[in-house]
Amino acid sequence: MKTKTKSQKGFTLIELMTAIATGTIVVLATGIVIVIGQTSWNQTWKKVNLQRDASYAMLRMSQSIKAATSAAADPNGATLNINNGNIIFSYVEDTNDLQCQLGGQSQTIINGKVEDLQFNVAGNKVTIDLRLEEDNAQAHFVSTVMMRNYGG
Numbered sequence: 001m002k003t004k005t006k007s008q009k010g011f012t013l014i015e016l017m018t019a020i021a022t023g024t025i026v027v028l029a030t031g032i033v034i035v036i037g038q039t040s041w042n043q044t045w046k047k048v049n050l051q052r053d054a055s056y057a058m059l060r061m062s063q064s065i066k067a068a069t070s071a072a073a074d075p076n077g078a079t080l081n082i083n084n085g086n087i088i089f090s091y092v093e094d095t096n097d098l099q100c101q102l103g104g105q106s107q108t109i110i111n112g113k114v115e116d117l118q119f120n121v122a123g124n125k126v127t128i129d130l131r132l133e134e135d136n137a138q139a140h141f142v143s144t145v146m147m148r149n150y151g152g
Contacts, residue, residue, distance in 0.1 A: 047138075050134055053139075058141050068149060070150065077120060096114045098110040098130075113134045114131070115131040
């Protein structure tokens with residue numbers, strides 16, 4: 001006489017362990033991709049912010065220089081005196097700030113990110129060399145600006 005065998009329903013232990021291992025690998029791989037993507041995003045965002053800050057500073061300095069009748073840089077090149085309007089742009093090495101002094105009031109344009117700033121004045125041309133750094137992200141801008149109202 002034949003006995004009826006019960007049909008098996010469900011998963012075997014090996015199938016269950018394989019599914020758990022495969023699921024774990026997929027979750028870990030997804031997590032690694034997300035972490036790498038986030039890290040890359042943060043580094044890129046820091047660079048974008050530095051470039052934005054450098055671009056803004058260059059715009060402010062360029063506009064002032066273009067309107068100037070004369071300008072002079074100090075011997076070490078870290079300060080620029082613009083004679084019409086009495087504007088002074090200076091790099092403060094102790095705090096890594098770029099400051100603008102207009103009349104008697106001082107304003108910080110870039111706070112704590114300036115690695116180096118050099119001004120060079122030759123006739124009616126002013127060359128600005130600005131380097132910013134923050135958390136291993138760097139931005140370097142160089143520009144030569146001509147004074148439109150140069151008086152000689």
